[in-house]
Amino acid sequence: MDGGDRPPGAASAISLEGITKSYGEVAAVDDLSLQIDPGELLVLVGPSGCGKSTVLRLIAGLDEPTAGTVRIAGEVVNGIDPKDRDVAMVFQSYALYPHMTVARNIEFPLRARRVPKAERERSVAGVARNLQIDHLLKRKPAALSGGQRQRVALARAIVRRPRAFLMDEPLSNLDAQLRIEMRAALVELQARLGTTVVYVTHDQVEAVTMGRRIAILDSGRLQQVATPAEVQARPANAFVAAFIGSPPMNVMPATLEPGEVTTGTQNAGRHLAVAGGVLPLTGAQQAALGARDLTTVLAGIRAEDLQVDPEGSVRATVSFVESFGAERIAACRLPATGAADGQLVMVRISAGARAPRTGEAVTLGAHAPASLFDPASGARLDA
Amino acid sequence: MPDRRRRTVLGRRASRRALREAATGYLLVLPALATFAVFVFYPLGRAIWLGLYRTSVSPNLPSTYVGPSQYASVVSSSAFLGSLWRTILFAVFTMPAGIALGIALAMLAHQRLRGIQVFRTVFSSTVATSTAVASVIFFTLLDPQIGLLSYWLGKKGGAGILSDPTFALPAVSVVSIWQNIGFTFILMSAALQAIPDTLLDAARLDGASSWHRFRSVTLPLLSPTVFFAIVVGIIGSFQAFGQIDILTQGGPNNHTMVLIYYIYQSAFVNNDYGLAAVASVVLFAILLVVTLVQFRFVERRVFYAT
Numbered sequence: 207m208d209g210g211d212r213p214p215g216a217a218s219a220i221s222l223e224g225i226t227k228s229y230g231e232v233a234a235v236d237d238l239s240l241q242i243d244p245g246e247l248l249v250l251v252g253p254s255g256c257g258k259s260t261v262l263r264l265i266a267g268l269d270e271p272t273a274g275t276v277r278i279a280g281e282v283v284n285g286i287d288p289k290d291r292d293v294a295m296v297f298q299s300y301a302l303y304p305h306m307t308v309a310r311n312i313e314f315p316l317r318a319r320r321v322p323k324a325e326r327e328r329s330v331a332g333v334a335r336n337l338q339i340d341h342l343l344k345r346k347p348a349a350l351s352g353g354q355r356q357r358v359a360l361a362r363a364i365v366r367r368p369r370a371f372l373m374d375e376p377l378s379n380l381d382a383q384l385r386i387e388m389r390a391a392l393v394e395l396q397a398r399l400g401t402t403v404v405y406v407t408h409d410q411v412e413a414v415t416m417g418r419r420i421a422i423l424d425s426g427r428l429q430q431v432a433t434p435a436e437v438q439a440r441p442a443n444a445f446v447a448a449f450i451g452s453p454p455m456n457v458m459p460a461t462l463e464p465g466e467v468t469t470g471t472q473n474a475g476r477h478l479a480v481a482g483g484v485l486p487l488t489g490a491q492q493a494a495l496g497a498r499d500l501t502t503v504l505a506g507i508r509a510e511d512l513q514v515d516p517e518g519s520v521r522a523t524v525s526f527v528e529s530f531g532a533e534r535i536a537a538c539r540l541p542a543t544g545a546a547d548g549q550l551v552m553v554r555i556s557a558g559a560r561a562p563r564t565g566e567a568v569t570l571g572a573h574a575p576a577s578l579f580d581p582a583s584g585a586r587l588d589a
Numbered sequence: 590m591p592d593r594r595r596r597t598v599l600g601r602r603a604s605r606r607a608l609r610e611a612a613t614g615y616l617l618v619l620p621a622l623a624t625f626a627v628f629v630f631y632p633l634g635r636a637i638w639l640g641l642y643r644t645s646v647s648p649n650l651p652s653t654y655v656g657p658s659q660y661a662s663v664v665s666s667s668a669f670l671g672s673l674w675r676t677i678l679f680a681v682f683t684m685p686a687g688i689a690l691g692i693a694l695a696m697l698a699h700q701r702l703r704g705i706q707v708f709r710t711v712f713s714s715t716v717a718t719s720t721a722v723a724s725v726i727f728f729t730l731l732d733p734q735i736g737l738l739s740y741w742l743g744k745k746g747g748a749g750i751l752s753d754p755t756f757a758l759p760a761v762s763v764v765s766i767w768q769n770i771g772f773t774f775i776l777m778s779a780a781l782q783a784i785p786d787t788l789l790d791a792a793r794l795d796g797a798s799s800w801h802r803f804r805s806v807t808l809p810l811l812s813p814t815v816f817f818a819i820v821v822g823i824i825g826s827f828q829a830f831g832q833i834d835i836l837t838q839g840g841p842n843n844h845t846m847v848l849i850y851y852i853y854q855s856a857f858v859n860n861d862y863g864l865a866a867v868a869s870v871v872l873f874a875i876l877l878v879v880t881l882v883q884f885r886f887v888e889r890r891v892f893y894a895t
């Protein structure tokens with residue numbers, strides 16, 4: 207799959223080229239380049255304070271970048287007023303005008319653009335019906351539930367048919383059940399309208415379930431842009447590995463074993479030593495390590511790629527077992543190295559297998575190669 | 590039936606508890622009530638009572654009971670009506686301009702600019718200035734010989750602006766606006782801070798011009814504060830005394846003789862307590878009615894966030 211590193215072009219609905227936004231010393235967004243296709247739903251995900259809202263504000267024109275170019279539909283929009291960029295935004299707080307009725311709220315963008323009354327009324331009625339809020343049109347926002355407010359905010363964004371929607375954590379104020387419903391409704395609505403959407407969330411589960419492509423941001427820097435499957439299978443660096451997935455990837459320090467060993471079911475070859483045992487290396491990984499002359503790395507392995515296996519190569523003690531519906535995850539502690547407690551690693555118990563007891567000593571086997579990251583930069587080594 | 594007896598016992602117990610709670614409540618408001626009684630209700634009652642007596646021309650003779658007729662004669666006198674009219678003019682001169690100016694300055698100071706703190710301090714500084722100080726400053730500025738304002742306005746020499754029948758009341762109004770601007774500014778600034786930035790961001794994206802954003806988002810959300818400023822402003826302008834006493838003493842030729850100054854002159858210069866009492870009671874009644882009307886009608890146009 208493509209990793210989002212195509213040359214910037216007029217074909218993108220939104221194109222960010224080397225965007226930086228500094229507030230004094232801190233760079234809220236740091237040299238970000240990102241292309242968003244027409245009609246795409248791109249999810250921008252990252253921890254709190256990583257600059258997600260800032261990116262949306264830069265696209266919307268509410269803030270101007272310190273450096274870099276913003277293009278919408280191929281044209282440079284730096285310095286162009288928000289109202290002339292023709293994008294709509296759904297705010298986390300919804301930002302409904304509290305003194306106006308729902309109908310007036312939805313109508314506001316049309317009024318501001320001097321759309322004739324008859325057309326305004328037709329548009330509002332259409333959008334309200336579409337989002338099933340037509341019975342609420344006479345109410346004020348204070349008399350609405352969170353989910354209803356969210357729909358009104360959406361309606362206000364949709365009503366003028368903008369070139370793109372920017373959504374800043376639009377579901378984070380809803381309860382878990384409603385959030386899951388609205389997620390599906392949003393994806394469906396986006397597919398129907400075919401409008402480009404940049405969707406911001408700090409919830410990686412939401413990102414993975416909603417986005418065809420997700421862009422991961424940390425400290426203002428873009429970490430990876432790829433499909434959810436790609437991000438999970440081949441995280442670009444240790445941050446992405448630890449941020450995406452439930453549970454996230456286990457990332458542990460490892461050193462390259464000097465010689466070749468044969469362990470249980472694993473093939474002979476060079477191995478990585480981790481606390482409590484060794485992990486196998488593929489030929490390509492051995493070549494990549496050899497080329498860089500590295501002997502210590504960070505090894506990342508997903509819970510589903512580990513299993514409790516009497517023939518396994520890593521010793522650990524079971525700390526606790528958690529169930530998420532049908533899925534069971536055993537948290538296993540590796541032997542301590544030095545003063546600190548041993549590291550916890552998450553291991554998926556395969557369906558039908560016996561769950562280990564708390565305190566039980568087990569051995570873990572890996573049935574897929576680990577991801578290797580540079581211990582200094584965190585970058586993926588076999589990229 | 591034991592059941593019913595039980596219920597009445599319970600009922601009696603409940604009513605006794607309600608009584609005790611009410612007693613506690615009254616006890617708690619008693620200090621406030623006592624203060625109001627001594628300093629508001631009693632003087633008000635005395636004033637109404639005093640209005641029924643005509644003060645004799647000679648200070649040594651007792652006043653005579655004339656009944657409500659004194660109310661009728663004072664209220665219909667041209668001196669009273671004139672002063673009422675000038676009070677209304679004074680309110681019209683000071684209030685809308687003062688509030689508009691307060692909002693304008695607050696909007697200016699709401700900008701995120703370097704050094705805006707200096708302007709905030711300057712704009713709110715008149716709060717820390719007493720009426721007397723403000724009046725003396727303007728008395729000097731308006732002095733026909735040395736006043737800078739007189740010079741700028743081309744009124745140097747002659748009798749001076751404060752002695753000009755046409756300009757005296759507007760001049761006193763300007764001083765009042767200046768004196769109150771700090772308070773209005775602080776009030777409006779606080780209200781502006783309470784408006785979420787995202788609302789105005791949303792309006793910008795929705796395509797509203799800055800004037801449209803002000804008209805349809807900022808102003809409606811300021812309306813409770815504007816309403817408060819109007820109520821307080823009307824009461825304040827009906828009670829403006831210090832600036833008139835220092836600047837014009839009601840002159841020239843009664844052109845700045847507002848109601849409160851008329852009352853003061855009647856009572857303490859002319860020693861006509863009966864007349865002053867009547868005018869005071871009427872002033873109270875006017876303010877009461879005006880305020881009630883505002884709450885009844887103007888407040889409907891106010892949006893209170895819940």
Ligand SMILES: Nc1ncnc2c1ncn2[C@@H]1O[C@H](COP(=O)(O)OP(=O)(O)OP(=O)(O)O)[C@@H](O)[C@H]1O
Nearest residue numbers: 229233234252253254255256257258259260261408
């Ligand atoms: N107006 C501002 N002045 C100074 N710093 C700012 C400003 N706006 C944002 N920042 C800083 O920029 C960084 C990114 O902020 P931003 O709001 O984009 O984060 P975010 O990813 O949206 O976080 P959250 O998930 O909490 O909403 C933060 O460190 C924040 O403190």
Ligand SMILES: [Mg+2]
Nearest residue numbers: 258259260374
């Ligand atoms: Mg944010």
